[in-house]
Amino acid sequence: MSHDPQSETKQNLIALRDRIDTIDEQIGELISERARCAQEVAEVKKAAGEPQVTFYRPEREAQVLRRAMERNKGPLNDEEMARLFREIMSACLALEEPIKVAFLGPEGTFTQQAAIKHFGHSAVTRPMSAIDEVFREVEAGAVNYGVVPVENSSEGVVTHTLDNFIGSNLKICGEVELRIHHHLMISDVTHKDAITRIYSHSQSLAQCRKWLDAHYPKAERVAVNSNAEAAKRIKGEWNAAAIAGRMAAELYGLNMLHEKIEDEPDNSTRFLIIGTERVPASGTDKTSIVVSVKNSPGALHDLLAPFQKHKVDLTRVETRPSRTGAWNYVFFIDFKGHTDDVPVQTALAEVAERVADLKVLGSYPKGVL
Ligand SMILES: O=C(O)C(=O)C[C@]1(C(=O)O)C=C[C@@H](O)C=C1
Numbered sequence: 001m002s003h004d005p006q007s008e009t010k011q012n013l014i015a016l017r018d019r020i021d022t023i024d025e026q027i028g029e030l031i032s033e034r035a036r037c038a039q040e041v042a043e044v045k046k047a048a049g050e051p052q053v054t055f056y057r058p059e060r061e062a063q064v065l066r067r068a069m070e071r072n073k074g075p076l077n078d079e080e081m082a083r084l085f086r087e088i089m090s091a092c093l094a095l096e097e098p099i100k101v102a103f104l105g106p107e108g109t110f111t112q113q114a115a116i117k118h119f120g121h122s123a124v125t126r127p128m129s130a131i132d133e134v135f136r137e138v139e140a141g142a143v144n145y146g147v148v149p150v151e152n153s154s155e156g157v158v159t160h161t162l163d164n165f166i167g168s169n170l171k172i173c174g175e176v177e178l179r180i181h182h183h184l185m186i187s188d189v190t191h192k193d194a195i196t197r198i199y200s201h202s203q204s205l206a207q208c209r210k211w212l213d214a215h216y217p218k219a220e221r222v223a224v225n226s227n228a229e230a231a232k233r234i235k236g237e238w239n240a241a242a243i244a245g246r247m248a249a250e251l252y253g254l255n256m257l258h259e260k261i262e263d264e265p266d267n268s269t270r271f272l273i274i275g276t277e278r279v280p281a282s283g284t285d286k287t288s289i290v291v292s293v294k295n296s297p298g299a300l301h302d303l304l305a306p307f308q309k310h311k312v313d314l315t316r317v318e319t320r321p322s323r324t325g326a327w328n329y330v331f332f333i334d335f336k337g338h339t340d341d342v343p344v345q346t347a348l349a350e351v352a353e354r355v356a357d358l359k360v361l362g363s364y365p366k367g368v369l
Contacts, residue, residue: 031088038092045096055097056144058174058273059282061089062365066284069368082369090120100124100143102134108228108248110178114271115147117369118176129225135164138274145173146274152180152203153268157318161272162332165290165361172288172362174273176369182208182227182262185254186241187234192257195219199230200243208243211261228252273364282365285338286315289348291355292322292330300331306350307335310343328356338363 045053068085069078076084093099101119104111105127115125126143128134134146148164151157182204186192198205198216202223205212212221219241224230227244231252234240241257242248249256293299300317307314313336322328337344339360352358 034088035092035095039095042096054277056093056099059280059285059365062174062282062284062368064089065368079369086117086369087120087122090122093120094122098122098124099145100126101145101147102126102128102137102143103147104131104134104149104226105129106226106228106232108231108244108251109226110180110245110247110269111147111149111271112228113245113247114149114176114178114269117178118147118174118271118273119145131158131160131164135168135170135274138170138276139168141276144275146170147176147271148274149269150175150272151270151316152207153264153266159320162290162318162320165332166330170274170276171278172272172364173275173277173279174364175286175367176271176273177367178269178271180207180262180267180269181245181260182243182267183246183249183256184241184243184258184261185231185234185249186257187236187252187254189236189238190234190241191238194239195241197222197237197240198243199224199233199240201225201227201230204230204243207267208261208263210263215258215261270367279362279364281338281340281363284366285363286334286336286366287339287344287363288332288334288361289351290330290332290359290361291351292328292357293355295329299329302354303331303351304333306347306354307333309350310347312337312343312347332361336366 042055045055065082065085069082072078072081099119101115101123103109103115103125107127112125112127115123126137128137131148134148137143138146148161149158150161195216196218197220198212199222204227205221205223212219224233227242228248228251230242231244231248231254234242234254235252242254243261291303293303304314314333315336316334318332320330320332322330339345339348340363348358
């Protein structure tokens with residue numbers, strides 16, 4: 001018999017695809033079985049007779065995702081594996097209750113990307129035109145959760161988000177970090193050699209400043225409310241480009257002219273998930289508090305001493321001038337641990353004695369994805 005490499009390849013492919021078909025069938029059945037379990041979970045939750053049934057359980061989701069990563073033996077990497085489970089769980093939750101999430105819009109912003117990364121594609125996301133509106137929408141109960149940016153690795157803190165917490169009773173229920181890649185995009189009508197204007201959000205323009213200085217030193221940089229708005233805006237402008245994320249390019253049908261133009265290669269933004277309820281401990285948690293102090297020498301040192309004493313690890317300290325008294329300051333402090341942990345409780349009790357006011361903004365699972 002003569003050896004025919006082409007037909008051997010064909011045979012090998014057929015055999016492998018048969019195996020894939022069998023595996024897919026099993027995966028499909030298992031996913032359906034999992035979804036039925038989630039439906040039963042919903043029934044159990046409803047039968048408990050609580051005045052308000054909470055279907056979404058951030059601490060449980062974090063545990064499921066962490067376990068998927070721990071179990072993983074490759075060849076997919078841990079993040080890919082967790083991402084797949086993220087979507088399965090998102091679809092299961094949607095069977096229990098379709099979750100509504102407000103985000104800083106318009107459609108196509110990095111905040112929407114963060115919302116989908118955190119809740120999966122089965123969540124219903126609603127664009128809001130300002131951070132305050134995201135807070136209000138959650139407070140009013142029009143949505144279950146909100147997603148707002150809080151700090152960027154190169155541009156620092158989003159002060160507007162922090163200020164909103166001072167006057168709000170909302171809780172932080174989660175955090176999510178997103179690698180931010182900026183792309184220069186144009187529309188079908190743009191003359192790419194005649195770009196004289198570049199639109200984007202001021203933070204994005206700042207994050208690409210060196211690249212713009214080198215490649216488009218003469219183009220006017222126009223700051224608009226969001227990069228998605230920038231993307232929308234250039235649709236009919238022959239001499240304009242926008243800097244935005246991939247999602248905006250896809251949404252508004254734009255073409256990428258230059259990809260990944262951010263000055264810092266590991267540019268990332270942290271987003272917070274805000275809701276109305278306290279989240280139980282997941283095992284690996286963080287807590288955010290806000291305290292206001294009189295402006296006296298050593299105030300910050302005094303304030304932080306209890307954390308050191310009780311071995312609570314600080315992850316961030318941010319100062320903002322208080323809006324109530326000219327000489328008062330507020331500190332936003334993040335640390336590892338949950339308010340259910342005894343060392344955290346002890347440290348917080350000691351901090352409370354030293355400050356004018358202390359508010360726990362929430363304990364929540366450390367971002368998994
Ligand atoms: O364990 C639960 O409480 C569920 O509702 C199930 C489930 C899941 O699919 O695993 C779904 C939604 C919750 O946010 C957490 C987990």
